Amino acid sequence: MRRDQFPEEIQPNLIPEPGGELVYRCLGCRGEHGIESLLYTCPDCGSVLLIHDRQFDRLKAIDGEHWQRILDYRRMLKIPALKGIYRYHEFIGPVIPLDSVIYLGEGHTPVVEANSLLQAKAGMRFFYKNDGQNPSASFKDRGMASALSYINYLIRQGLVDQVLSICASTGDTSAAAALYAAYLNPRIKSAVLLPHKKVTPQQLSQPLGSGADVFEIPGVFDDCMKVVEALSEQYNVALLNSKNAWRILVLRDSTILRIAGRVQGVPGES
Ligand SMILES: [Zn+2]
Structure with missing residues (x-):
């Protein structure tokens, strides 16, 4: 599908541009540190670091329903960098340009219903996410796609x-x-x-x-x-x-996206 064939109101956000202002924020002392260097624990107190977007509120200018439409239409693009976790670019690593994204086919694995015997034992209907279909056969590929895309970004910027x-x-x-x-x-x-x-x-x-x-x-x-x-x-x-903040980022934000409405009857896709 060509870009000009998408609905007009979707087109401005269809292909994400680098934006936001990401920093490492310490879970302990709440201190903030630049993402321009490789950092895994807080230099001040040694606690775990999380990625924080200082400009996150800019995303609230678009309501959740419209974001859902943007993300659904984005799925139809034939751009490899937007096929995996970076379909959610604004919520994952908005500063990372698409040409730094490492995409190996991770994510969007099938959701498969459990058999009737297991559902009877659990007392409820439930589903599996078949993450064995990720490139290295585990869910960890999503976090690695995030961590290595970030390192690729640092390399391309000449920072490491x-x-x-x-x-x-x-x-x-x-x-x-x-x-x-x-x-x-x-x-x-x-x-x-x-x-x-x-x-x-x-x-x-x-x-x-x-x-x-x-x-x-x-x-x-x-x-x-x-x-x-x-x-x-x-x-x-x-x-x-797993203390790598870029891996934690994907686990945290994919959970938020599911809670925020990506779930419709069955577990969401990510
Ligand atoms: Zn600290």
């Missing part, structure tokens, strides 16, 4: 270069992190830390297949995490574990 993306994981996180980081090679090198002898060959195959360097660390997952945190505090490292 030669980043090492790293995560500690025994499964889905490492698979998703390595897969998305592979699309920014060679500007990004990817490493995964796993606890020694606690991972199956199947779990190893995904990060290795995406070209990540895999390191086995003596101990358990928490020991791997300590190494990742120490590296991220001292070097130019992109930490891709």
